[in-house]
Amino acid sequence: MNERQKYKWKQDLSWLKNRIKFKINRIFFMTQDKMVMFESYHGKRCGDSVRAIYEEMLKDDTFRDYTFVWAFSKPSEHEDLLKNPHTILVKKGSSEYFRYYAASRFWINNVSIPDFLIPGRHQIYIETWHGTPLKRLGCDITTDSDPRQSKERMHRRYRIKGKKVTHFLSPSPYYTEKISTAFDVDPAKDGLFINCGYPRNDALFTASEEETAAFKKSLGIPEGAKVILYTPTWRDNEYQNGHGFQYESPVNLGKLMDLLPENYVLLFRAHHQVGTSEVIQETDRIFDVTEADDLNDLYLISDLMITDYSSTMFDYSVLKRPMVFHMYDLERYEREIRGFYFDLEELPGPITKTEEELAKAIVDGISHFDYATDKKYRAFHDKFNPWEDGQAARRVIDSCILIPPHKKGIWEKLVLNYKRTLNRIHIVYLIIKYNIGGFFNKHGLFLNNNSRRLLNMKDSHKGERCFLIGNGPSLSPDDLHMLINEYTFGTNMVYKIFDQTDWRPSFHCVSDSIYATKLRDELYNNVKSPLFTIEKTYRKMTKRTLETTYVHTIASERYKVKGNIFSYCMVKATVLSLAAEFAFHMGFSEIYLLGVDCTNPHAAGGHFTDNYTTKEIAQTDISRIKERMNKENVTTEQIGEHIIDRSMDVYRLLKKYADKHGIKIYNATRGGNLEIFPRVKLEDVLASERPPHKQKG
Template sequence: MRQVKKSIDRAMRLSWNALPKGLQANVRPLIPNQIKPATSPVGEPPENSLLSVIVPVYNVRKYIEKCLESILSQDYKNLEVIIVDDGSTDGSDQVVEAYMSRHKRVRMLRVNHAGNGTARNVGIQAAKGKYLTFVDSDDIVEPGAYTTMINQLKSSGSDFVSGAFYRQKGSKKWLPQMMSEIHGEDRIGIAVDDFPEILRDVFLWNKVFIREFWNQSVGSIPEGVLYEDQETIVRAFLRAGSFDVLQQPVYTWRIREDNSSITQQKGDLNDLIDRMRAALIVTELVEIEAKAETKRAWYVKSLGEDLRLYIDQVPQATDAYWDVLQSSVSQLYAKAEPDVFSLLPVADRVVVSLVSEDRRGDVENVLVSFRDNGRTFPVRAVNGVLYAEPIYAKELTPQLPLHLLQFHPVDTQLKTRLLSISWADTDTVEVRGAAYIQGLDASNHPYKTHLELLNTTTGDRLTVQATASPDRWIDQVSGDRWNSYAGCVFSATIKTSDLLSAAGKATPNGQEWSLLVSVDSAGISETDVIRVRDGEKLPFQLPTGKAGNRSRVVAQIDRTRGLRFRVIRYGSMASQVTVSGRTVKIRFEGSSNIPENIYVKSGEDELLSSVTDSPTGRVFAVELPVPPNGREVAWDVYGQSGTGKPHFVGWPGASSDPSGLPPVGGALSVFPTGYGYLRINVRSWRVTASDCTVNQDHSALVVTGTSAYLKAGNEMMLDLILATPRSYISPRKVSFTPGSEVFTAIFPLSSDRWGHGNATPETGHYKLYARTIDDNGTVRRHTVRAVGALAQSVPAEHLTDRLRIVLSAEDRERSFVVKVLAPYQLNERGPFAQQQLRTKHLSDSTEIDPEAVLFESFAGKSATDSVRAISDEIGRTRPDYKRYWTITDHSVSVPKGCTGILIYSADWYRILNTVGTLVNNNNFPHYFRKREGQVYVQTWHGTPLKKIGNHTPVANLSASYRRLMEREAKFWDLLIAQNEFAGETLPRAFGYLGNVVTTGYPRNDVLHDADSSNRRSKVRSALGLNEDTFAILYTPTWRDNVRTAQNRFDVVNYLDYEEIAEELGSRFRVLSRGHHNVAGQRKTADRSTYIDVTSYPEIADLYLAADLMITDYSSSMFDYCGTEKPILFLAPDIDQYENETRGFYFNFRDVAPGPLLSSTSEVIDAIKRLDSINSEYQERYSAFVAKYASLDDGKAAQRLLESFPHSPAHGGPVNQTA
């Protein structure tokens, strides 16, 4: 009987859901009680039945506390938290026991380690609640989640409810694209056949279930396997009479930064086996219980997004991994109906087909192409049918059947972007945006764009005229290297009076108008909202226009609901706000709509104002307290009359017009919010920037701002600094205007930091900080915000011949940021422009210049290494040669007589293709092909201890890089080796069969020439080292297995600089030299216990300056040993590095020319007894030098050039040998 009733109710709900939203409110009273809104009516208490929260715990001591706090702080209080400890060994249970002692709602059960399925089932059996939910112990439940979901179930009568979720890695938190696709709107009282795509939401933890439904229809969770939630959730979807899908995020799913969670083990064979087993079991369930549309949705999910991360592992996978993957995919592929494949995007369709056909080599070819060229592609029409033309298709044998490349609706992704929005007057807003179908180049497939405003409450529509406004900017940010969408930019003018009053009726407060964009191209029509705000063009908070008649329209944008215009009607509007000290006065003019009382509120704190009437209006005054500990406190302003509801007080002015408000930059700041409501922000001390210009000769940045105090305390302003995590720009001068709080700071845009010539700052996003110092000498940094004219004018760009400066105000706080960028021209920016340059220049047959040489070191990050020594020698012997250096930006100083060429610029592509000789210590990009007549000299960058190239463990080297180096080695005409060991090892590692010259390393010549002593003195002086300073050079290498949240190689630093300084004293100074692979990730700005020398141009200078080197497995040891100065090896992870991460070419423990240490304390002890260590290792050290550095005598570069009769030193090209 219950099921019959649910079927009737569901049919009524679906009929109601199908109505326009404007009619739903009128019809709702006729529908049974189940479809009431989720929020409880006034006076009716929310649902308060017991909720059982099941939390399996296994070795999550690092995360469990935040997880439990998020559960116990929920406003739904009637819950039991059942912790099932799954045999933790890291003390997680102790954390839980501490919570149990303080919270009666928490209890813990213990089981032997058996996995999440068993732990959850044990928890379910013990649960007593009417409602049931689950939490993973390293995740977070969003505030208010359980109240929202349980009230929703009470109002809908559904069997369970599913909310959206965030993902989080480190400090970054975001709403996944999938959430806008399947949780983009509320869907109440539906079944799986109404929305089959919901099968993508196969997670237990973002749902609350009716326990009765769970017991009757879902049952126990699979045990002893991973991905146990897949089958469980699909059972629930298939068997529910109805369920609810909510747009609101209720949960945060953490991605562990140490990659230790179950869902981060895609390359593990057991993980794959369990995932494929789950997929095949659920497929059988779907085949039995689902209808055709739902079956299709399951196969699309299983063969598409579920497989991507596993297929990505194929290049590094074992044969066993491939066999399991191939077998499982083949089974799914065979079961799927043919129409399933037209629902898979081209990339998934192609790769899954290749896997099913057991074409592993072609799968790897496609994956390498994805990494090198991206997943986008051009589209062409054949007999009226559109087909994708991905670049990898030409490389596959046999060729792909045409039907796999057909451009289906799933491939027609409409991409939208808001480029600008401005208010011409109170009634007029001007919008510029872009809308294009990815793959359809506007120059080949003309577009028609239509705009419409939709009232999301009433369903009313208004047509808006779109005008074509071509702009190449969109090609810089589209991410598509094959198609131009410059012709897809449009502009439009919207009359806000039309939105405030539609169909003769005033639009109520809070209603929204979404801007719908429809495009037609190549016979395809797509419609969507504008989802992306261009962060380079627009501030985080969109500008607001003036209000009229106590109302206005404000613009908002997010990725879920897109660009929309919200009607705001104000209960009252202030006319003037003044500030004096801590007192704010708010004036209202006229005789109507003036509140009787004004109060300000911050959280739970409220302050009532005093009131003074005048003939022209009323003035309210309120004194605000000074926030403690330098915090900023925001106070919202409310008005109220009689027994009426309080309302936010509005401000009539546009966000760009400060008239009537206090001057910007004060410690007490008054401003309108994005809705146009008054808000007061209070800090005891605030620093703001109101103007920033580049001076006339482009040599400096001039910042004007205010440093304002309510209460000075014991802290005073020291200076300002522009800083990234790894670099900083100190001001040349900071001055205050006499008698005021206004300052001017001048920041140089070039400097000679190391005595190697003027260079620009390193590229990066420099945030402006004010540095303060207190009575104890503690220095702190405070973010400086953009205000006033500066906030309204940014983003703003300044382009010089050496720099591109972009001024911006970022994040909600409008922090002032100076982006220092390489000075690329418009036709060099973005992937589309880059592909155009490659096509133009790298296929050019312009004559090769035999007297031109291009030098490159570490992809232009420096002008150093053996490449530098060869450049200097050619400059000495053949000054008529044109010497070019690849540089990433103009922070890289090039040798005298050379020309720096910006990598990826048009000039760089041209020179790469036309110089007679190429000298590199690493590799050129994947698209480089050496021309006939060019000579390529490879110096490499060190004698290898750790395995490299083809000898690197497969899992630690991407297929793209492996193939690049295999190809590069075929282009080399000459390989330079420091010693015989390297001369034998390097060719094997790279599969190189050409000439090898074992002549010592040119980069070490400066260590052994007659001027080395004078050079040491000059370098130490440039570094600020006194004669008696003991300089310790720290040169750790990078680790393949240590990566950032962005999957870049991360810094590994085992040396505690503060401990060194504390234990050894000020005479000892550490010089920290990061590996070039992690230089961009280092965090060294504003450090005082060491000197960051990562950006110092020449490492050999640092060898000279140092008195001791500390390293680990870096090739620097083979160079530094030639100085015969001591070396310590800080290598606490040597076992892992040798046996798992990389491996060594020889038994390092037996030959290391210094002690292997595992901690900073051991390093300190070794330094204190350095003389005895030198004696202890003297024999081993001498043997090490004899084997690896005996040819480093100061003349390697000279020998290298003289050893070839047709070398540049003698005026001719080297013969090709490869």
């Protein structure tokens, strides 16, 4: 069996296995109109037009409630994307990979999706492709040079790929013509080609000098150096079994650098198909930038680009900077490997074949290039970039993504109703489970360490008083200092005030899981008192003390005061709802609120310190609020009103429960908007005789 037969059998078996997996997922996971699947360079990178469209969507509040899914071979290398709370990373080939492809309405890819993925009737597959072709592509290749597959098999696969595509993104009439023949599709088909430009090139129009300078500095490029970018393409005949395509150029980069002035540096960027072992010679003037996600960053810092048959020439020409075409294997490439779509006389720069010719052309280009007088360059630019203006991604979104929801079929409706029913059943199941478990735990049965702590807390401070500390702007170190001998519940990041007072809370409450993930070390290092939280947050705390106690919760917008945390409790709008439940459980009969201003936490001066939270956490919270409000454009004032209204609802229900059970709740906050509880002065409270209680500590 020869190599082509082995490759064919391997591919066919892989296709069958993965096709079955995908089909099964398609049965159970219905198309989600607000879910987008992104994959770039077979999951190797996060860049190109795919990234440009993603970033444009993030800027648009229309997509605040969309789910964005990125597929990577190594997701851990791209965790910076998780700064957006609606972005999910999945490993290419994993079960989640198949599930999200089955469920996503939109697929955005730049090298064609795997053969086993076939979009459903309502799914939109946007193929950005990764460059305008100079060399022949797909069905236009007439040579039989690919060692993995025959020419006929390759043509068949390209035809299948073409049939899957809903939209190709086109930067020029030339591109439309060549891609349509390469994939054997009809360019006249309505909506198949979107005349928009390349989204990845938008950044070439908008990048700032500061960003470009910062990226250049991050690579360690000396100030004042002339930067040469080298972007060779791959060769079909450079495939190695077990290693894939390898860069095996006869170009001696070390020799080239010896021929260039000392202040010239070279950035080497291999094609995404190619391995780069043993390419970079030992010299500090050559930088391997193959792993850089965004090629635009490399374009912007370079003074000249060297390429051969790569489509990078078309993108780089947008910048109107000099190029040199180093085609050491020109005759062989044209005759035996690919061939070209147009006459190389149209190229906007000299063709070289030796290191000496290349060095001379580089120096000449750096010294004498002038776009305004270069007619050939201007003609090239006008032919291949007529629609480039920095707005391509916006046009893609308007044309391809902002479309009406799909009409659900009978099967989809059945599955969705089935899932809703299961969800209701699950909620009922949790209520029964938690109530039964809580009943036994309350009577000292079937205890684990957590429920044993809850049992020990029950009525441990019966008839005593405590203070629930909010984090509003009125909270002061002086007031907290007066509470050193009182029982107090601190909340969230109240430890930001510890450097101004000796006061420390008796107990600490955190309910939002984002604090467990984003402020893990801060919480662990600063919270030394018993910590109370909910189970979801507890599970996300990879670092926690032995005195951390959690309660079960059930996700629901219908808030009620449970009054029995042995089973579960509801937490909504404010962490003080959790603190109050624990105070009720511990038997406190007088509860005082301090620092509970009920003001907008996202407005200036919303907390007792300006650095109370991080920008990332604040943005995540705002995104969740916008999603809950179901509004596209929301002001900071509207967000504040929403938070305050929800909090007031909680406080009304807390007062109702407290009144019913003979618990007194007072508001000792200095100022603020909370008038549901009777107002008291902190000094008067502390001067009065307090209920008898055990000495703290």
